[in-house]
Amino acid sequence: MIEVKELTKSYGPTLAVNNVSFNANAGEVVGFIGPNGAGKTTTMRILTCYLTADTGTATVAGFDVLEHAIDVRKNVGYLPESAPLYADMGVVEYLKFMAEIREIPKSQRKERMRTVVDICGLEGVIQKDIGELSKGFRQRVGLAQSLIHDPPILILDEPTSGLDPTQTIEIRNLIKDIGQEKLVLFSTHILPEVAATCSRILMINHGQIVANGTLEELVNQVRSENILHVAIKGTEDEITTKLRQLEGIIEVTPVSTDNGIVRYEIASGQDISDVSSTIFNAAVQNRWDLVELNQESIDLEQIFLHYTTGQTRGTHPPPKPESNEDVDSTEEE
Ligand SMILES: Nc1ncnc2c1ncn2[C@@H]1O[C@H](COP(=O)(O)OP(=O)(O)OP(=O)(O)O)[C@@H](O)[C@H]1O
Numbered sequence: 001m002i003e004v005k006e007l008t009k010s011y012g013p014t015l016a017v018n019n020v021s022f023n024a025n026a027g028e029v030v031g032f033i034g035p036n037g038a039g040k041t042t043t044m045r046i047l048t049c050y051l052t053a054d055t056g057t058a059t060v061a062g063f064d065v066l067e068h069a070i071d072v073r074k075n076v077g078y079l080p081e082s083a084p085l086y087a088d089m090g091v092v093e094y095l096k097f098m099a100e101i102r103e104i105p106k107s108q109r110k111e112r113m114r115t116v117v118d119i120c121g122l123e124g125v126i127q128k129d130i131g132e133l134s135k136g137f138r139q140r141v142g143l144a145q146s147l148i149h150d151p152p153i154l155i156l157d158e159p160t161s162g163l164d165p166t167q168t169i170e171i172r173n174l175i176k177d178i179g180q181e182k183l184v185l186f187s188t189h190i191l192p193e194v195a196a197t198c199s200r201i202l203m204i205n206h207g208q209i210v211a212n213g214t215l216e217e218l219v220n221q222v223r224s225e226n227i228l229h230v231a232i233k234g235t236e237d238e239i240t241t242k243l244r245q246l247e248g249i250i251e252v253t254p255v256s257t258d259n260g261i262v263r264y265e266i267a268s269g270q271d272i273s274d275v276s277s278t279i280f281n282a283a284v285q286n287r288w289d290l291v292e293l294n295q296e297s298i299d300l301e302q303i304f305l306h307y308t309t310g311q312t313r314g315t316h317p318p319p320k321p322e323s324n325e326d327v328d329s330t331e332e333e
């Protein structure tokens with residue numbers, strides 16, 4: 001449904017999108033994440049025909065963004081980063097206007113408007129002008145217009161930004177529901193939102209895609225050694241020495257001792273289930289009281305830091321960006 005090949009876009013000397021390629025299909029919710037200035041909005045603007053790329057190609061719903069912009073727009077609902085809403089228009093008037101622009105048949109307009117008002121929780125404000133609305137409600141109106149023509153593809157630039165927790169949860173659930181059949185590509189800085197909503201994660205940094213996969217795949221890519229948290233009741237020196245002699249263990253670090261229970265962090269280069277059995281068997285043989293044996297979990301925040309800053313322990317170094325000296329990624333528009 002979305003096919004992006006080697007897209008590049010510069011603003012003057014700033015290389016905002018650098019050789020970006022990815023695909024996305026119906027039934028997917030793709031979370032597009034990356035630091036400020038990474039190139040998310042620029043990519044989304046190209047996919048929705050609001051910007052043209054310098055080089056590379058993109059097709060959306062089978063239509064080329066350059067050659068068939070009108071068909072692309074018909075198939076896409078787009079929530080821009082800062083929604084271009086008309087302040088002196090009423091909410092209903094605006095949605096009606098958008099329904100007309102989207103060429104929704106007259107007979108269906110009311111029904112579609114009712115549906116999006118309901119989905120986006122706009123009942124309480126339909127009498128107001130957009131200019132009178134709070135930030136969160138303006139965001140809801142922006143979302144409502146992106147859904148009005150019931151498009152097969154939704155591209156949402158930070159859809160939950162500015163929303164209250166209740167509405168955030170509702171929009172998240174909505175994105176999940178829509179993603180059952182359609183394709184949703186959305187950007188966000190709220191990482192738990194990605195973990196909760198997305199079937200796939202697309203991570204961009206300095207204009208380049210640095211990770212693309214399910215959360216599980218990214219966790220496995222990032223994990224270079226398996227860290228186990230182990231707690232054993234007994235004598236620290238004896239246990240530490242014996243643990244260090246076990247096969248497959250790289251490093252044994254005592255972390256704390258409390259009430260005779262010694263807590264360790266154990267790094268291993270082997271498969272986690274093999275190391276767990278080795279430690280378990282050693283505990284049985286030595287008659288240790290094994291109180292805890294857990295694998296360290298890697299969350300999306302750690303993955304994000306890994307790919308965008310190279311931080312986090314127990315991980316491979318992030319891939320080196322290709323020559324990209326012109327990028328001034330910290331600067332905002
Ligand atoms: N209209 C513009 N003119 C000049 N430079 C721009 C313009 N829009 C974006 N840029 C630059 O392009 C780069 C990518 O910006 P973009 O808005 O795509 O990032 P983003 O990932 O959406 O960031 P954020 O998370 O802050 O929304 C940044 O360096 C930004 O300063």
Ligand SMILES: [Mg+2]
Pocket residue numbers: 040041042081157
């Ligand atoms: Mg942006």
